[in-house]
Amino acid sequence: MYRLYEISDRRYEHREEVSLFGQNGYLRKLIEQHIKTNRIKIRYPLKLKIDVSNTLYQIYGGQFTLVIDLKPNSQVLAIYQVLDLWVYCYGNMSASQHPPLATVFMMALRGLFVDVPKSLLTNVNYPSSFHPPEHVEEPIFTYLYTPDGYIDSSGQIQGGWPPPPLSRTNSALIWPDAAEYFCQEMQKYLQRYKG
Secondary structure, rough: EEEEEEEEOOOEEEEEOOOOOOOOOHHHHHHHHHHHHHHHOOOOEEEEEHHHHHHHHHHOOOOOEEEEEEOOOOOOOEEEEEEEEEEOOOOOOOOOOOOOOOOEEEEEEEEEEEEEEHHOOOOOOOOOOOOOOOOOEEEEEEEEOOOOOOOOOEEEEEOOOOOOOOOOOOOOOHHHHHHHHHHHHHHHHHOOOOO
């Protein structure tokens, strides 16, 4: 479950439940805004790094963030803020080509509440509003993909941008070229956290 929050004085105020996937999903919105603002020249494979808060500021004009609830129907609170998004787009690939994935993503997350029993929480009115604790866990990385979504050579978003189909494992298969890009970006990112 994904939600859009506005942040004011460290307080997260819920604005709306959102989707990352689909024609109106936030993956698409963030990529479109990033390409438009930065006048990205499209070459394949297309590699983008998107600062999520900065891009949401460009869209809404305030301090906004995306939050993922990884266990919405659980007795524990597991909510993560999306910090950055990396995009690796192969272009318009047919299912017979390898890799058959059109676009894969890596996200850097901040663990706001990581498997905290809901019964122990006070002053947390999630999902409507909350203050994150002083100690948060970051960075945490995750991968996603869409089987039908890509950026064409003119910078236009094409395809339906659906989530991966339900399966026993919803993990993204990452081919060596995308893995190399993500590993390089992850190493650069982790340098910020080394003391």
